[in-house]
Amino acid sequence: MKKNLVIVGYGGMGGWHADCALRSDVVNLAGVYDIKPERNEYARSKGIFAYDSFEAVLADPKVDIITIATPNEMHCPIACKALEAGKNVISEKPVTLSSALLEKMIAAATKSGKLFTVHQNRRWDNEILAVKEIKESGKLGEIFNVESRVHGSRGIPGDWRAEKEHGGGMLLDWGVHLIDQALFAFPDDPVVGVFARFDFITNAEVDDGCRVNLIFESGLQYYVEVGTSNFIQLPRMYIQGTNGSALISDWGRPMQVVCCHNWDEKDIVPIQAASGITKTMAPRNDKTITSFEQPLPASDVHDFYRNVVKAIDGKETQLITHAQMRRVMKVMEASFESDRTGEVVRCKI
Ligand SMILES: NC(=O)c1ccc[n+]([C@@H]2O[C@H](COP(=O)([O-])OP(=O)(O)OC[C@H]3O[C@@H](n4cnc5c(N)ncnc54)[C@H](O)[C@@H]3O)[C@@H](O)[C@H]2O)c1
Numbered sequence: 001m002k003k004n005l006v007i008v009g010y011g012g013m014g015g016w017h018a019d020c021a022l023r024s025d026v027v028n029l030a031g032v033y034d035i036k037p038e039r040n041e042y043a044r045s046k047g048i049f050a051y052d053s054f055e056a057v058l059a060d061p062k063v064d065i066i067t068i069a070t071p072n073e074m075h076c077p078i079a080c081k082a083l084e085a086g087k088n089v090i091s092e093k094p095v096t097l098s099s100a101l102l103e104k105m106i107a108a109a110t111k112s113g114k115l116f117t118v119h120q121n122r123r124w125d126n127e128i129l130a131v132k133e134i135k136e137s138g139k140l141g142e143i144f145n146v147e148s149r150v151h152g153s154r155g156i157p158g159d160w161r162a163e164k165e166h167g168g169g170m171l172l173d174w175g176v177h178l179i180d181q182a183l184f185a186f187p188d189d190p191v192v193g194v195f196a197r198f199d200f201i202t203n204a205e206v207d208d209g210c211r212v213n214l215i216f217e218s219g220l221q222y223y224v225e226v227g228t229s230n231f232i233q234l235p236r237m238y239i240q241g242t243n244g245s246a247l248i249s250d251w252g253r254p255m256q257v258v259c260c261h262n263w264d265e266k267d268i269v270p271i272q273a274a275s276g277i278t279k280t281m282a283p284r285n286d287k288t289i290t291s292f293e294q295p296l297p298a299s300d301v302h303d304f305y306r307n308v309v310k311a312i313d314g315k316e317t318q319l320i321t322h323a324q325m326r327r328v329m330k331v332m333e334a335s336f337e338s339d340r341t342g343e344v345v346r347c348k349i
Pocket residue numbers: 008009010011012013014033034035036039054068069070071072074092093094119120121159160173
């Protein structure tokens with residue numbers, strides 16, 4: 001049987017969740033609630049039931065799941081109240097603003113025995129699934145460097161995302177996705193160092209871009225970059241292994257792979273490079289490498305809700321766990337500390 005879902009915060013992302021729920025095979029859109037009456041009126045104009053208050057949502061016994069899609073600082077108080085009222089809770093990302101607040105949410109979930117998770121939907125991005133796939137195939141050998149970038153050129157959005165009190169800033173907005181993807185792709189390798197630098201180009205209050213270098217215990221370096229002042233974009237993903245390289249140029253583009261099957265190339269012809277010549281940087285000929293395109297794996301982001309519903313029914317384990325939320329939060333906290341101090345934060349996360 002479908003679970004009844006209510007969305008709290010019916011703005012941009014709340015609208016996305018509502019559209020998904022209207023097409024869902026596992027949840028039924030029981031309604032929405034937004035603090036702004038005009039958003040509730042808008043929902044009603046579309047034939048969606050809108051509650052008059054958050055208390056009315058909590059008091060409705062038919063509500064099984066609450067998805068929180070408000071600005072970030074409200075995730076913790078809304079989640080705790082919803083869990084206390086016996087509802088299952090999905091929080092939008094970032095789950096909250098600190099490890100201390102996350103622990104409050106986890107404690108409320110443990111006490112109530114209800115499901116509590118975070119909508120890290122970008123685990124279903126084909127690009128990160130392709131990285132996992134190529135890693136697991138061994139085609140590139142041992143992966144030692146991954147670079148994951150998202151680039152825009154519109155500065156930080158002018159809404160609550162530009163304000164600290166609402167949990168704004170691009171690390172919390174986009175960085176959280178890319179960090180979660182890194183830990184998802186390399187789950188068993190502890191992060192032992194974090195070095196971060198933030199941009200404040202289009203505003204001063206919170207970062208409008210961030211560069212975070214994660215050093216894993218295995219030696220893997222995973223670089224995350226979120227930019228909003230990039231009028232020329234760099235590729236979405238770049239991966240280096242001991243035996244080859246891979247690149248995804250943009251969302252939805254196939255992965256280009258080059259594998260080396262013979263390191264000992266003979267008769268290397270030096271190339272002219274700017275004001276000198278070089279053999280080291282000369283491109284390889286086709287005899288020692290194999291180049292191919294790998295299509296991105298298919299995915300369905302609604303598997304997130306399918307898992308939530310099965311986990312509530314005890315038929316599957318929750319995919320996005322409390323332990324994973326804690327890891328992501330600690331890496332973000334280490335990133336803030338590193339940007340503040342200018343130092344590498346040594347850790348074991
Ligand atoms: N997972 C994703 O891909 C993704 C994408 C975009 C946004 N988000 C997340 O979704 C959340 C909302 O972002 P958005 O872009 O939809 O913002 P938005 O400003 O478009 O919408 C937020 C809505 O929440 C309402 N609101 C504020 N306080 C409230 C409260 N106490 N109770 C009920 N409603 C309240 C606002 O009136 C507004 O309508 C953020 O946490 C954001 O990080 C996630």
